[in-house]
Amino acid sequence: MLAYRPDRVERALSALVSFAYLGLWVVTVVLLVAVPSARLVARGENWTWSVDVPATIQQSQTTASTSGGPARLVVADARAILHVPIARLPWSLVGVIWTHAAVALVLTLLALHHLRRIVQRVRDGVPFDADNALRMRALGVLLLALVVFDGVADFATSLALGRELSGGTVTVATRPHIDMPLVFAALVLVVLAEIFRRGAELEREQALVI
Secondary structure, three states, X not given: OOOOOOOHHHHHHHHHHHHHHHHHHHHHHHHHHHHHHHHHHOOOOOOEEEEEXXXXXXXXXXXXXXXXXEEEEEOOEEEEEEEEEHHHOOHHHHHHHHHHHHHHHHHHHHHHHHHHHHHHHHHOOOOOOHHHHHHHHHHHHHHHHHHHHHHHHHHHHHHHHHHHHOOOOXXXXXXXXXXXXXXXXXXXXXXXXXXXXXXXXXXHHHHHOO
């Protein structure tokens, strides 16, 4: 029997996912050390921390030209990047930012780990096994957890930053937001994992009945 030899696409995918996984490990370590360290050594107003938050723009009504004439345009929601001097960041907010980054990075690392193992099994010529089905299910669950956590953490960060924009024309929107397309994608992965697992079981049973 000839040994299975992966093609160029399989080798490239395996290398790409492995590079992303190892690279994210480096980013995770650097970022989680940098957040509290920057707060300890920061001085003055030159060092700032950029936080991406949902915002509501007040008095944003304007007029837009259309083919049928002028139309009223109101900008209600936007994404704002708040540059807060690190030296003035309260430690409670540093804790919120650090926790948000830590949990999101760990969930992403776990998801990449399972994806890496799936791709490696495909490269080895055994994609249809029970372990890959379990990894695909875990990938879907991790994606769902990441989406839900990101929405909750975004809400918590917005509450913590609410006072920074008080009294201006832009306020931080303090309401939870869940990315429903990503939730749908995560649920599809879980369903496909169950189909994949059942297919692997049937293939194993068929191999035994000879």
